[in-house]
Amino acid sequence: MSRFNVRKVAVLGAGVMGAQIAAHLINLRVPVLLFDLATPEKAVERLKKIRPAPLGLASDADLIQSANYDQHLPLLQECDLIIEAIGERMDWKSELYRRIAPHVGAHVILASNTSGLSITALSQELPEVLRERFCGIHFFNPPRYMSLVELIPTAATAATILDDLETFVTTSLGKRVVRALDTPNFVANRVGVAGMLFTLIEADKFGLTCDVVDDLTGRKLGRASSATYRTADVVGLDTLAHVVRTLQDQLPKDSFHAAYAIPAVVSRLIEAGALGAKSGAGFYKKVGRDILRLDPNTLDYVSSSGKAAPEVTALLKLPPAERLAALRASTHPEAQFLWAIYRDTFHYCAVHLAQIAQSARDIDFAMRWGFGWQEGPFETWQRAGWQTIAKWIAEDIAAGRALSREALPAWVMDGRTGVHTPAGSWSTATQSYLAPSALPVYRRQIFPETVVAGPGQQPSTAGTTVFENDFVRAWTLEGEFLIVTIKTKMRTFNTGALKGLGQAVTLAESGFRGLVIWGSGEPFSAGGDLNGFLTIYAREGLDGFGAEQKMFQDVMQQLRFSQVPTVAAVKGYALGGGCEAFLHCDRRVAHFETNVGLVEVNVGLLPGAGGLT
Incomplete structure (x- = not known):
């Protein structure tokens, strides 16, 4: 089976969308060439100032390789994917396609990031040999944060091109793909x-x-x-x-x-x-x-x-x-x-x-x-x-x-x-119910995206439940690893959640190969349940609050010194006590859009569950 490998991407056009698409590629460590009429250094510098930030680290802007159409078109031969993102004018795009066509390698996918122009009409501006490797690719603004990418084929686009591009966009860029028909403004x-x-x-x-x-x-x-x-x-x-x-x-x-x-x-x-x-x-x-x-x-x-x-x-x-x-x-x-x-x-x-x-x-x-x-x-x-x-x-x-x-x-x-x-x-085209995509990138997902009443299992009921209460669900998919999902609002740690996590660590040590703290969506955890802690303090005073803090510390120590590996699978906020749980696991698997911090220090408080150890 052949595999479409993207070693380098060229983005043509350093405007608002082109520069930010290049930035997102760099975020995910995909080497990128950014072309413009003149070398796009100013556009690259602007990336450091845009809000919301298109770059994870502003200094990563220096990783974008600048190029112009007069001197650097031969560099397109090094690229596996070319994304055209210049202004929305057919005459401009036609002229650009004429210039780049001799430099597009035989294996390269060429895609236009247009939000409204006909992809079929654009394809007619290309040499016939390139048309089967051409399609539309519509990122939403800002590209780093918007999860949707629409892929728009023409009648001439090879099916394998769409499959390869969808796999890359999903796996390497972390986006969600809808294949659109070539109609005005797409879907x-x-x-x-x-x-x-x-x-x-x-x-x-x-x-x-x-x-x-x-x-x-x-x-x-x-x-x-x-x-x-x-x-x-x-x-x-x-x-x-x-x-x-x-x-x-x-x-x-x-x-x-x-x-x-x-x-x-x-x-x-x-x-x-x-x-x-x-x-x-x-x-x-x-x-x-x-x-x-x-x-x-x-x-x-x-x-x-x-x-x-x-x-x-x-x-x-x-x-x-x-x-x-x-x-x-x-x-x-x-x-x-x-x-x-x-x-x-x-x-x-x-x-x-x-x-x-x-x-x-x-x-x-x-x-x-x-x-x-x-x-x-x-x-x-x-x-x-x-x-x-x-x-x-x-x-x-x-x-x-x-x-x-x-x-x-x-x-x-x-x-x-x-x-x-x-x-x-x-x-309506087939007068039937279409099953979701069967591409390998989706078949290997345990919980692919689904719709109301659609196929697929839900995380809240998937697998075999080992124990569950109002605060925690401990469950397993195949019997080897125990998964802990915190069920409280914002996945905060209250008394019930802490007891449940401690119980799960004990069970994992006695009957599983490891423990994973995970919940679908966001956040990982917003930390301790402050309202709950205040209630304990109001009812039981400092002694009650101290006992709750000790429980928090003891559970974090359980994670740290567990006899089986512990993993935090993180997306979104991991703040305060959530950060401490994150730190005390043996390994952390973090989504790119993860924010971790001991925020309590901003108001003069010391982390109380082991964040200083």
Whole structure:
């Protein structure tokens, strides 16, 4: 079996995306050549100042090898992967492809990091011999932190090229891949930007200010904290307008075309030079320590203090079926707004599934990984009761309340209970349920990503439970190693968690080859349970607190001097007592985005569980 080895990558273009893609490659110790019209030293230096930091260590910028197109094109022969990331203009890319083509080796994969241009059209600018090794690769900004990468093949792209590139992006870069169809804005931006437009339309319809909308459509809705208007500011209103214009120009017959209009307020802000965060003002503006919001009628900035109504916030805490029913039945404008954006997104995804994605799973993954949603639109719809929601959407379409008059596709109303099953996820192209990818990179994952009702085991129930209580689960996959998962909030160590960890070490010594402290997701541990410690102190005084501290120290010593190897598998925060558990294990396997520290020293406290030993 042949293996695609990436010994060096060339990134063409040292703009915002190109330079940060190069930075992420260097983070993961993939050698990289960064090309630009002139040598890109200034772009490399800027990487040290960008926030959030694209580099793990600012000094790693010096590892990026700078190059220019006049002197260094022969160096492309040394590369196994070339990522083109210049400006979004077909004529610029065409000229660049003409220049690099003679220097692209016979084994090299060539990929364009475009967010909207047709990959098929781009491929036509290449010599025919390169077309089977060409595809789109769409990183999300900022590349270090956004987990989604979309891969977009053309009809000519060899299947092995996509498989090799997906394996590299997943294994070496730590990204999550969705294979997209070559349609405008691909998957995540197609649904996400359309959803953003729908939100702005419905907010205007219900008379809601941007701060209230952001309070409603952020964490409370299970989405990114930047919500809607803040996301637009971060992306840049000019960039948003460019993406929207792609929808306008390339989808003239789309039944949602009327919604693909750049909102008047966005156009007015762009004309005024208020492009969002990069210009210092957009929908929001920071003045001193205050964050002001835009008054869309006057374009003045006023106090930003709007919050969601408590009664509507309460509805968002309900399970999906009860939540959507309550929002739809409510007469409160904020609740009606929320039902409208749910409805519009469900309607849009159902109508466009066949055009933009291989299966419903791809849309749900794209929105989770690319836009920070806790669950995708189809997952929410399915959990809320598929046919009930479909009936309500159909009623709104008939009543003219929806943003399009196009009926839901027939498959939606065929009596199904959803689009995700243990067999796979619904594909309108094949009229069947597609199983997840069977690439070796996924087959070796114990817990590959899955969707609601999809195939695969859940970490909370996987394997054989050795013992479990409210604080800890000790379990094993194959009987050789004991795995300990802390179940408390933020995986903090309280009395129960400490006793459970100590019990697990004892069991591992008597019947297993080793012990691993691991839990899915983040954090590893935020440390000691401070509220619990305060309760003990209030109830039992210093003696009780001292006894709790001694227990913490004793368990850490158990880890340190265990008769079997102990391993901390870490992602996210390992702070305070979490750091001490991390330090007392024999080995540590840490994700790149791990933050470790004895934070208590910042307030003059000494680590109490052995952090100084």
